[in-house]
Amino acid sequence: MPYTEPALRAMHKAIAELNDLLPAPERLSTAGDxxxxxxxxxLGVVNLLLALERIVEENxxxxxxxxxxxxxxxxxxxxxxxxxxxxxxxxxxxxARS
Amino acid sequence: xxxxxxxxxxxxxxxxxxxxxLFANDASAGVTPVGTSFGSVFQxxxxxxxxxxxxxxxxxxxxSPGFAALLGNxxxxxxxxxxxxxxxxxxxxxxxxxVPLMLVSSWTLPWYQRGLGMLDLKSEQGLARTLxxxxxxxxDRLADRKDVYLLDASRWARAAGPRGDSPASWxxxxxxxxxxxxxxxxxxxxxxxxxxxGGARKLVVVDLDDTLWGGIVGDAxxxxxxxxxxxxxxxxxxxxxxxxxxxxxxxxxxxxASKNDEAVAMEAIRSHPEMVLREGDFAAWxxxxxxxxxxxxxxxxxxxxxxxxxxxxxxNPMERGRVRETLPDVLVPExxxxxxxxxxxxxxxxxxxxxxxxxxxxxxxAMYVAERERQxxxxxxxxxxxxxxxxxxxxxxxxxxxxxxxxxxxxxxxTNQMNLTGRRLTETALSEWVAAPENALWTVTVxxxxxxxxxxxxxxxxxxxxQASIVDFVLSCRVFGRQVEEAMVHVAASHARAKGAExxxxxxxxxxxxxxxxxxLRDRSGFASDGAEEYRWDCRMNYPxxxxxxxxxxxxxx
Numbered sequence: 001m002p003y004t005e006p007a008l009r010a011m012h013k014a015i016a017e018l019n020d021l022l023p024a025p026e027r028l029s030t031a032g033d034x035x036x037x038x039x040x041x042x043l044g045v046v047n048l049l050l051a052l053e054r055i056v057e058e059n060x061x062x063x064x065x066x067x068x069x070x071x072x073x074x075x076x077x078x079x080x081x082x083x084x085x086x087x088x089x090x091x092x093x094x095x096a097r098s
Numbered sequence: 099x100x101x102x103x104x105x106x107x108x109x110x111x112x113x114x115x116x117x118x119x120l121f122a123n124d125a126s127a128g129v130t131p132v133g134t135s136f137g138s139v140f141q142x143x144x145x146x147x148x149x150x151x152x153x154x155x156x157x158x159x160x161x162s163p164g165f166a167a168l169l170g171n172x173x174x175x176x177x178x179x180x181x182x183x184x185x186x187x188x189x190x191x192x193x194x195x196x197v198p199l200m201l202v203s204s205w206t207l208p209w210y211q212r213g214l215g216m217l218d219l220k221s222e223q224g225l226a227r228t229l230x231x232x233x234x235x236x237x238d239r240l241a242d243r244k245d246v247y248l249l250d251a252s253r254w255a256r257a258a259g260p261r262g263d264s265p266a267s268w269x270x271x272x273x274x275x276x277x278x279x280x281x282x283x284x285x286x287x288x289x290x291x292x293x294x295x296g297g298a299r300k301l302v303v304v305d306l307d308d309t310l311w312g313g314i315v316g317d318a319x320x321x322x323x324x325x326x327x328x329x330x331x332x333x334x335x336x337x338x339x340x341x342x343x344x345x346x347x348x349x350x351x352x353x354x355a356s357k358n359d360e361a362v363a364m365e366a367i368r369s370h371p372e373m374v375l376r377e378g379d380f381a382a383w384x385x386x387x388x389x390x391x392x393x394x395x396x397x398x399x400x401x402x403x404x405x406x407x408x409x410x411x412x413x414n415p416m417e418r419g420r421v422r423e424t425l426p427d428v429l430v431p432e433x434x435x436x437x438x439x440x441x442x443x444x445x446x447x448x449x450x451x452x453x454x455x456x457x458x459x460x461x462x463x464a465m466y467v468a469e470r471e472r473q474x475x476x477x478x479x480x481x482x483x484x485x486x487x488x489x490x491x492x493x494x495x496x497x498x499x500x501x502x503x504x505x506x507x508x509x510x511x512x513t514n515q516m517n518l519t520g521r522r523l524t525e526t527a528l529s530e531w532v533a534a535p536e537n538a539l540w541t542v543t544v545x546x547x548x549x550x551x552x553x554x555x556x557x558x559x560x561x562x563x564x565q566a567s568i569v570d571f572v573l574s575c576r577v578f579g580r581q582v583e584e585a586m587v588h589v590a591a592s593h594a595r596a597k598g599a600e601x602x603x604x605x606x607x608x609x610x611x612x613x614x615x616x617x618x619l620r621d622r623s624g625f626a627s628d629g630a631e632e633y634r635w636d637c638r639m640n641y642p643x644x645x646x647x648x649x650x651x652x653x654x655x656x
Contacts, residue, residue: 017277021119043115046271053266054276067270 003097006060007090011082013059014051021047032083037074045074052089064092106287107132107149107197109142111160113272120277120284127288136272143189151199153287154190155251157274158205158232161186168228176222180235187239190246198524201290202240203251203283204233208263208274244525247290247453254282289448295522296512299429299449300462301403302345303394305412306356306363306385310342310375311335312437315366316358326372331437338440339374346379349459350450351401351466354383355393355410381466390417391424401466402575404514404611409449413437456505458552465576468549475548486580486646489546493585495557496652498532498539505553506541509572514611516573516583516618518604536560538593539570540651542586544577551577559590559602566594566637568604571615581644583618589651591641599637606631 012030019027022044028034040048049066056064066089069079078088106121106129108114113136121131132149134142139156146152159166162182164174190200206229212218213225221227240246254275255262262279275283292298307314312324312331326336346352352375356363363385367377382400384393390412398405405427412418413433422430434443452459476485498506507525514520523531532539542555554577558570568590573583594602604625606616619625624641625633635641643649 020123020277020281021116023119023123043113043271046267046273047116047277050264050267050270050276054261054264067266070270 003090003093010055011086017051034082037080105149107152109154143193152197155203183235200246289451293451298452300407301351303353308413320366334437341441349462351381360385454504492648494543494650495540495589515614518571519607520609561597564600566599566602585647588643595637602635604633
C-alpha cells in the first residue's frame with residue numbers, strides 16, 4: 001500500500017525522538033503492537049504527534065495534522081498502538097497527496 | 099555553598115517539562131532538575147525553592163509587558179522596556195540569596211518574526227532593535243554579578259534553524275521550542291556547570307599531517323604542503339591554525355602528537371612561510387613513530403595537566419578510535435573528513451567553557467614555553483640545588499583583593515594535585531569566607547628569570563586563639579618542584595605565629611588526585627604527623643624559608 005514505508009519510517013524516527021524525553025523504563029519500542037494509549041501521558045502524546053507531523057513534512061513534503069487525536073479516547077482510537085497510529089499517518093499522507 | 103549544582107532549578111515562562119526531561123535523562127549533566135510553575139517567572143525568582151543553581155529561560159514578552167505591547171505595534175518608549183529589564187535583574191538578584199549560581203538565557207525572537215521589516219533595526223519601535231537594547235541592558239546589568247552568567251540563546255536559535263521554534267507545539271502544550279533547540283540549551287548549561295566546577299579542557303593535542311596542514315610532510319616535503327595560498331584546502335588548514343592560535347590566546351595550551359620524523363616535521367613548522375603556529379606556540383610535542391595514546395600521556399605528564407583536561411584532534415579515525423579506547427578521559431571529538439569543516443568543528447566545541455579568562459590564562463602557553471627552557475637549564479647543571487639557585491625565584495604573597503578574587507576562585511576550583519582539601523567555592527562564597535575576621539587568604543605569584551608564572555598559589559589560614567589551621571593550600575602544578583610549597587608554609591606559619599597561635603595544623607582531605615599534597619606534607623614539609631591526614635607545626639619555631647627563594651609578603655591588599 002502506498003505510504004506504508006514512509007509512514008513507518010516517520011513513526012520509528014518520532015519514537016526515537018520521543019524516547020529522548022522519556023525516563024528509561026518508559027521508553028517505547030517501535031514494534032507494531034506497542035501500546036500507546038493509556039501508557040503515554042498527555043505531554044507524551046503531544047510530543048509524539050508533533051514529532052510525527054514535523055517528520056512527515058520534512059521527509060515527505062506532506063502536511064498532515066494529527067492534533068484531532070488529542071480529543072479522542074487514546075485507548076480505543078488510532079492512538080491505541082504503534083501499528084494503528086502508523087496506519088492513520090499512512091492514510092492521512094495518502095489523503096493529503098490525493 | 100559549593101557549586102556542585104546537584105539541584106538545578108528551571109525557571110521559564112513556558113512549559114519546561116521537556117527541558118526538565120532532557121536534563122533528567124542526561125546522566126552526564128549531573129543535576130537533578132527541579133521545575134517551577136510556568137508563567138510565574140517573577141514569583142519563582144522572588145521565592146525560589148532551595149537549589150544549587152538555576153537556569154532562567156524566558157521569552158522577552160513574558161518579562162517585559164512593554165515589549166509584549168510592542169509586538170502588537172503599540173508605541174512604547176524604550177526607557178519603559180529597559181526599566182522592565184531592570185526589574186527582571188532585581189528579581190534575579192533576589193533569587194541569588196537562595197540560589198548561589200544563576201544561568202540566564204538571553205532573549206530571542208522566532209525566526210519568522212520580521213517585525214517592521216527593513217525598519218526593524220532602524221526604528222526605535224523595531225522589535226529587533228529593541229531586543230538588542232534589552233539584551234545589551236541585561237548583559238550590562240549582569241556583568242558585575244558574581245556567579246550570574248548570561249547564556250547566548252541566539253546561538254541555539256541559529257543552530258536549530260527553522261526547526262527550533264514551533265508554533266504548533268506552542269498551541270498544543272505551550273512549548274515554544276522543539277527538542278532540537280532544547281538540546282542545544284541543555285548542552286550549553288552543562289558546559290557552563292562543568293566549567294564552573296573546574297572541568298574545562300585546558301590542553302589541545304593536535305596531529306600534523308592532514309590536520310594542521312594538508313598532505314604528508316614526510317612524503318611531500320614541507321614545500322609542497324597544502325597550507326595557505328589560493329587553494330580552498332590550504333586556506334582551510336591555515337584558518338584552522340588561526341582558530342587554534344585564537345584558542346591559545348584564551349589560555350588553552352597547544353601540543354603536538356604526530357607520527358613523523360621529528361626533524362622533518364619541525365623543519366616544516368619553522369620554515370613554511372604560511373604556518374600560523376610556530377614552535378613557540380606549542381608547549382610540548384611528541385613527534386615520533388610511537389603509539390599516540392602513550393605520547394598524549396607523556397605530554398600531559400610533562401605539562402602537569404590531567405587527561406581529563408585534554409582534547410585530541412586528529413583527521414585519522416583509526417588514531418581517534420585508538421586514543422578514545424585507551425584514554426577514555428581524553429576528549430576525542432569526531433572530526434570532519436573535509437578540512438573546510440575543521441574551523442567550525444573546533445569552534446563548536448563546548449569543552450573549553452570557563453567562568454572567567456584571566457591574564458594568567460592568556461599567558462599560559464608562554465609560561466609552558468618558559469618552563470621548557472627552564473628544564474633545559476636543569477639538564478645543564480650538576481644538581482637540583484644548583485638549578486634552583488640559578489632560577490632567581492621570587493615568591494610574592496599578598497592578601498586576596500577584588501582584582502585577584504576571580505583568579506583565586508578559579509585556581510581553587512581548578513587545582514587538584516596540590517590542594518589540601520579540594521573544597522570548591524563560588525566567588526561569592528570565597529569572598530564571604532575571607533571577610534570573616536579569623537580568616538586570611540593570600541594569593542601567591544611566582545616568577546623567575548625565565549618568566550612570570552603569575553598567580554599560581556593560595557594559602558588560607560584560620561586562627562582561633564592558640565590554634566591555627568591551614569584551610570586552603572593550593573598550588574598550580576606549573577610551579578611544583580621549586581620549593582614554592584615551603585615558601586607558602588613559611589607565610590602561613592609566620593602569620594599564625596604573629597597572631598599568637600602555638601600550633602599550625604594542616605588536615606588533608608584526600609581526593610582522587612591530591613596525592614602530591616600528601617607527599618609534600620608527609621615527606622618534605624617538616625610538619626609532625628598526627629596520623630595519615632593530620633599534620634602540625636610548632637609555631638614557637640620559625641618555619642625556614644628555602645635559601646634560593648626571595649619572598650615578598652604584602653600585609654595589606656594593594
